[in-house]
Amino acid sequence: MNDKIMIDIDGVIRDWTGSVYSVLKKYYPNEAPTESPIITSWNIEEFYPNIYGFHHLVFDTHAEEICYSAKVLPFVHRALNMLRANKIEIILNSHQTPNMLEGTSKYLLINNIEYDYFIVSNNKSKRFDNITLIDDKFSNCDPRYNDILINLPHNREDIYRGERADNLYYAVKKYLELNL
Numbered sequence: 345m346n347d348k349i350m351i352d353i354d355g356v357i358r359d360w361t362g363s364v365y366s367v368l369k370k371y372y373p374n375e376a377p378t379e380s381p382i383i384t385s386w387n388i389e390e391f392y393p394n395i396y397g398f399h400h401l402v403f404d405t406h407a408e409e410i411c412y413s414a415k416v417l418p419f420v421h422r423a424l425n426m427l428r429a430n431k432i433e434i435i436l437n438s439h440q441t442p443n444m445l446e447g448t449s450k451y452l453l454i455n456n457i458e459y460d461y462f463i464v465s466n467n468k469s470k471r472f473d474n475i476t477l478i479d480d481k482f483s484n485c486d487p488r489y490n491d492i493l494i495n496l497p498h499n500r501e502d503i504y505r506g507e508r509a510d511n512l513y514y515a516v517k518k519y520l521e522l523n524l
């Protein structure tokens with residue numbers, strides 16, 4: 345079996361969209377929606393119609409805070425421990441702007457997320473080896489590598505021919521069942 349696995353960060357390890365809401369609410373209480381919106385499409389901006397300059401605020405101005413103050417998604421530590429116990433190397437792979445990267449490095453440290461490698465890339469489909477990926481973005485996942493798509497509202501409508509799981513823990517369980 346392959347002794348390495350690749351894991352996306354946002355939507356898989358970290359609740360980035362939840363943090364976008366908390367931080368925008370903190371700085372722009374009147375413009376942010378009253379409640380955290382359910383993000384059902386890849387274009388998160390459309391859920392914040394009253395936030396002027398959304399992209400700049402989220403990916404530059406407040407990017408660092410959004411990244412380090414985000415919540416860890418359920419059962420993430422349990423899932424990572426299970427991989428470690430099975431001697432699987434953990435490669436984190438995430439697309440990050442420079443300001444996000446500052447916040448993400450902090451985030452991984454303060455939340456004690458252990459990993460072996462961290463790749464910052466914008467193209468996960470160009471794969472070295474046949475490493476399985478766990479990701480919440482439909483277009484990153486490829487059934488030929490046994491990739492597992494994490495179920496989130498934004499990918500509910502996508503038809504994926506590979507496996508899906510509700511969170512990282514169930515995805516890792518599935519991965520181990522298929523690979524051991």
Ligand SMILES: [Mg+2]
Pocket residue numbers: 352353354355356479480481
């Ligand atoms: Mg993601």
